[in-house]
Amino acid sequence: MCPWTKMREQGGVMSLHTFQKIIPYLRLTKSVDFTGGGEPLTNPDLLYMIEQAKSASCEVGFSTNCVRLLPDVSKKLIELGLDWISFSVDAATPEKYERIRQGAKFETITTNIVALRDLKRTLNRQEPRMMMVFVALGGESDVRNYHELPDYIDMANELGIEQVIIKNLDVILKEEDDHRRLFQHEGGTPLEVEGIIQAAERRAKEVGIKLRRYRLQPQEQAVCDHNPINSLFINWEGWVSPCITHAYAEERLFAGEWQHPVCQRFGSIHKATLESIWELPEYRDFRRKFILRRQAEKHLLMNTLLNNDPNNKLALPEAPSGCESCYYLYGI
């Protein structure tokens, strides 16, 4: 399932030595997401890192496959005041789940989620808010999962989930994944897919679960969801990039074509301070491109409102190099 395994061949987990370099900046940070290209719960120091981020008053969360989310870990996460946790579960049935997430057991991960739900109830705690992410897949019948979405909402409801996110297969590093994505560059969304997603939306409304779905047709955004204007990604070795895609994805498929963007790693926190990396002219220039795009978008909106011209077209300044072949820039 995971596209990053290819990149992680020489990978590891962030050491405390590397994390110590980040600690001084936590008090300047509003929110920390401990998710990278691996599994956060494989890091033996994760709880300590969360504790540090919480004591610096950050909002803290991470995404997990739930395999190691054992009840004693869940209890500590609650005690530490973790704000949110996102479970990656791509099916509503054991057969489909175990086909997609090979090596994980559906029963184990649902049992772990139930234990966290029940612990929260026993301790009368609202946090961590629980989300569940479903990567919607087409392609071969054994991996195709989108028809399970309405049942998935019922399952999420039973598991005590507050929000379901239907995500696209947007990181495409293998040819076979390009045949599994549901979004299309040309033409409309297949009616069957749209119908099933709408059924899931109705179900979510009935049971009171928030549901977020991503676009199924790319549409260029001024700034992507990662918002590199005021967020950054630090990988396990301490390299600083604007986002995870710039940190790793040197080779990927975009609109059916192989792309080889140059990764943007602006510096290492082992060699320079975070402020000095953030203020590097090339990093400032990277952010400035997004700032100009945001300004252009605001300008267009004002013009549309003032001149009452709904046909006003958005002409965005150029995005930073590499971003043009990243699906996040297109709301996918």
Ligand SMILES: C[S@@+](CC[C@H](N)C(=O)[O-])C[C@H]1O[C@@H](n2cnc3c(N)ncnc32)[C@H](O)[C@@H]1O
């Ligand atoms: C890279 S994972 C890492 C965190 C953790 N191991 C997990 O399973 O949640 C982060 C998120 O990306 C999703 N994901 C996995 N493969 C993907 C792909 N090819 N395209 C988009 N998202 C993907 C996962 O389901 C998960 O929600």
